[in-house]
């Protein structure tokens with residue numbers, strides 16, 4: 001599904017990704033761990049098509065070069081990024097945003113867009129599954145939401161858009177124990193043989209709930225070690241010292 | 245500079261010789277000063293004389309014959325209406341109201357109003373004004389439905405100036421929601437110069453909404469003077485995007501205690517549109533509240549100006565005055581100028597003001613795009629979100645939904 005070869009990324013003269021390789025197949029869950037500032041969010045941003053980066057190397061997504069696709073096209077083709085810091089967008093109603101988003105994706109796929117009523121029924125269901133109070137949906141997008149509420153809203157968007165590749169950037173940070181379980185359940189219930197996950201996290205906690213097929217350590221812009229789920233547990237004990 | 249206007253009192257019919265003389269004097273004052281330029285503190289950011297000279301060859305005044313223009317009524321909400329053609333009252337309908345509670349007449353030019361301001365456009369209005377209306381709401385009467393003023397202009401207005409005056413009186417304990425509606429897409433250049441005198445008596449409330457439904461090449465100037473008695477409320481909503489040039493000049497006089505006024509504006513300007521809001525809030529009495537929030541989104545070579553002055557007299561203790569202007573500038577060639585001013589002579593007051601201008605947040609655009617929303621749409625969503633906030637305080641209902649739709653139309657294109 002995703003093949004990254006020798007990816008380099010520079011922004012504002014800062015060379016951040018320095019030859020990164022990663023392959024993800026449908027149905028797989030990959031976890032990326034690594035010290036602060038090692039380039040994890042940068043990788044997520046580059047995959048999402050954020051502008052401002054000078055990049056080198058190749059990213060193939062379902063046989064297509066990602067370089068040629070705009071951010072919205074990537075999203076329409078099934079790449080989803082749950083942000084480490086979801087943005088607050090004043091004046092934009094959450095429901096309207098969610099519907100515009102879903103309909104943009106449906107339209108791009110050549111599918112029928114949802115009318116307001118069908119949409120509201122759908123979003124109500126999805127919100128209930130995540131224990132999100134409906135009232136949030138009539139508020140301005142993320143404005144005044146607590147840290148955890150913002151993260152839940154990201155997962156709600158994931159479940160709504162049904163992406164093929166979901167990149168979760170520290171979605172677990174800031175979640176209480178119950179919310180962590182709800183979010184993990186959300187991911188597990190959505191997981192199937194067709195879609196894949198790239199989960200960026202600092203804590204083994206989340207990986208106890210969502211069992212990864214691979215754990216990668218990103219350090220100084222490169223993947224320096226790849227292992228099975230055990231690697232996460234090992235890192236929890238030893239830290240990154242011995243790897244870097 | 246070549247003379248680009250030629251105004252004649254003789255073109256106005258049926259004037260008494262006394263009136264004619266007075267008008268001639270006013271015209272002389274205007275002719276001496278000409279249209280305002282940047283030397284005038286009230287036009288600090290705008291050389292109107294130059295703008296007009298570049299867009300007009302010869303502006304004249306005319307005597308308009310009254311023709312009925314077919315009315316296209318707003319269907320979205322029930323309303324009373326007044327219809328003006330080139331400033332002249334042509335029809336009205338108050339079918340939702342008790343008839344004897346509302347009086348509507350042609351403006352009476354025998355009653356001279358003394359204004360606390362005289363700029364050359366006011367003099368020009370005094371010289372040339374015809375038409376307009378006087379509207380008076382009886383004591384203890386609150387209108388059941390809003391009143392829409394349909395402002396129509398004929399297609400034959402090329403290089404013509406229209407001048408008129410309105411008088412609006414709300415007697416004690418009355419209430420009126422006014423919507424000033426322009427729905428013209430005239431391509432020819434014309435000018436409209438209006439003076440409106442508003443009196444809000446004790447315990448009364450007026451809301452004054454300006455909304456445009458299309459683009460037109462009119463150059464508008466409106467001077468509003470309002471006098472508020474005790475416990476009254478005056479709200480203004482300015483959504484006049486679409487006009488080639490527009491300046492709204494509002495004076496609010498708090499003459500008695502415990503009154504409120506607010507001015508909300510949301511403008512989305514492009515091409516070389518130019519809109520100005522000038523306010524002067526005179527806190528002449530204690531315990532009054534004034535609130536102003538001005539928002540502009542500017543692209544292409546458009547220009548937005550906000551000159552807001554809050555004056556607090558020495559006896560106006562417990563004044564609460566707030567003033568904020570924010571601009572989103574989407575294009576290097578667009579311009580926003582703000583001049584907030586406070587002049588305070590009382591010591592126990594709460595006054596705050598602020599002004600910001602900046603560009604759109606690209607991280608927010610990126611966020612929306614990662615959800616599959618095309619870039620153009622993402623911009624519109626943010627612009628809409630930025631402007632729509634000015635409607636927050638308006639009561640939910642059909643009128644609000646109508647305004648939201650119109651604002652979206654102004655943003656998304658006509």
Ligand SMILES: Nc1ncnc2c1ncn2[C@@H]1O[C@H](COP(=O)(O)OP(=O)(O)OP(=O)(O)O)[C@@H](O)[C@H]1O
Pocket residue numbers: 011012014016034035036037038039040041042043084
């Ligand atoms: N626009 C920028 N200009 C300069 N430096 C940047 C820019 N963006 C990111 N960096 C730097 O690049 C490095 C990698 O940042 P990144 O956000 O990818 O780290 P991360 O691995 O996600 O860290 P964390 O675990 O703290 O979230 C950091 O040192 C950061 O300061």
Ligand SMILES: [Mg+2]
Pocket residue numbers: 040041042084169
């Ligand atoms: Mg990060």
